[in-house]
Amino acid sequence: MIASSTGAPGAQPRAVAAGVLDAVFLRGRSLRVELARRLPTLDDPRDRALVETLCFAVLRQPARYEAALAQWMAKPPGRRDGELKMLLFVGFAQLDPLGLPAHAAVASTVEAARVLGRRHQAGLVNALLRRAQREGLPTLPPDTDWPDWLRERIRGDWPALAGSIFAESIAPAPLWLRVNRQQGSREAYRERLAAAGISALPDPTLADALRVEGTLAVTALPGFTAGAVSVQDASAQAVADALAPPAGGRVLDACAAPGGKTAHLLERDPSLRMTALDVDPKRLEAVEGTLKRLQLRGDIRLMAVDAASAKDDWWSGQPFDAVLLDAPCSATGIVRRQPDVRLHRRESDITALVKLQARLLDVLWQKLAPGGVLLYATCSILKAENAAQVEAFLARTPDARVDPLAERFGHASGPGRQRLPGEGGGDGFFYARLLKAA
Known part of the structure; x- marks a missing residue:
């Protein structure tokens, strides 16, 4: 007390x-x-x-x-x-x-x-x-604080890069901003930051991203309350580029909370007909708050739905042109932002998560229109949740094929791309772009 x-x-x-x-x-x-x-x-x-x-x-x-x-x-x-x-x-x-x-x-x-x-x-x-x-305090190897089972998984999945993963995961992350292009250009917002004494660098591969070194309260960001800018890691911002939905298309964000990726897609194209789901009604309120702050309006539906459920009474039956599945995962790619992941994660969690991810893929694929795109993404660095998960899905889904992503999305990893912690200043993230036969 x-x-x-x-x-x-x-x-x-x-x-x-x-x-x-x-x-x-x-x-x-x-x-x-x-x-x-x-x-x-x-x-x-x-x-x-x-x-x-x-x-x-x-x-x-x-x-x-x-x-x-x-x-x-x-x-x-x-x-x-x-x-x-x-x-x-x-x-x-x-x-x-x-x-x-x-x-x-x-x-x-x-x-x-x-x-x-x-x-x-x-x-x-x-x-x-x-x-x-x-x-002085003892100096220990950077992998010391990882549980044995997880340390060995990472070494097995990334033998040549494990040392870098462990070192980057204990380093402070930079602050990444996403400029709301509906309220102004990235360069114009960078000038607003400079006028407030805040130095920021544009990212060459992410059109809306600015990188700020060190920590900064969001209240210090010009125009934050009015929706001019959001805080979102570089790797998460890349999701919008990887999905690349058709202009004005019907888009489903299946695990949307807290709403950053839904909002980014709408900032890019306000004409999208967006449906955002989350299993937790309280977390869905965060999505609503995000959209309100950013002043994003249009054809948007927010629904408290378990996207993995076979029940689809929430769905009109009209298929979506694009589906974003930012799947529940081990969060092993964002340890530098959520360091307690190493304390709380259990090996049995991975088995349960892999089953849930597979069920989400199978259920959501049925909601996708022929010729449509599904982006499978996680903030994990474990191949069981990423490359192996998508390979298994492709093996059981005859009308699915991979649409290869560019090198800027990370290392080639089976059917997708893997960014590792710290690469390009971003978090660990996996992306796989899947097309449905027309």
Whole structure:
């Protein structure tokens, strides 16, 4: 429980970060959910940004901090002292890799122990952080924090590139923006950023993308509230290019929440007749909010539907010209953005996900018009979910063939293309473009 504090500035956000990490590490909670629940308790946006930064820094390489405690304490904190342990991790992360001024970092973290009601352990926190400052923290290989089964899968799928995958997955990701071309050009928005003191670089292969190094609150983006721009990774932006639906066509986004890809397609072509599904009505509200903020209107239907269900009472029977299946997956390609994936993912999850993906492919293929296109995409780097999944679908679907994608979509991987984490600054993503016989 967090008490009020009048001590060192910055103690409160460090205490909140320790609480978030305690929930993620020791109670199996989602980082995204915990941040959404706890960040509103902080009034200052700088404090909220600090909490996020601290949590991500800890989650990228927690084994380093575990090793430090094992070396320096006869009995490291256990589950009953989870907040204390996470507060120590927060302190370590400030020193390395964040490199915050040591005096302020230590003082604020010690005060955070008092905020957490652990005044009697403030001296221990101070001593351990001072030792980390003097001696430095252990350095471990970048694959250390991956569970054994997942590490071996990645090495088996990408033997020559596994080292790069592990290294890139612990590196902070750049901020990618997607300019809403219905409200202005990319270059015009880049000028708005420059006027606000924000430097951004256009991507040569993505027509709507701007890359910003470092972190930035969306509230600092000119015109964000009015819909001029969205935050979306480069690899996710490439989905619109890979699908490339016909102008004015009937398009189905089968797993649409939170709505970024639906919105991008409509920004490209407002004449599309769009149907967006999601199994979770609450998540579908996020799609509606996204479209409203971006001021996108037209022939758009949002429906709370399980796209994998054999029931199709939601469907008029008129086939779609294009189907986007951004399938539920292991999220192993976006660990740098969702580092708790490594904590929560289980090997049995992959078997269940592969079955679900296959069912989605089979059901949605029946909704596609002859001559239409289905884009199968995931944010996974596992071949079982990607190349092998599509190969199995092609083997059982006589009227399906591959429409090869260009090299800019990534490495050739069976019937599709695979981007790996960090390549081109983007996340790990798989794309396979499938055509239905006319």
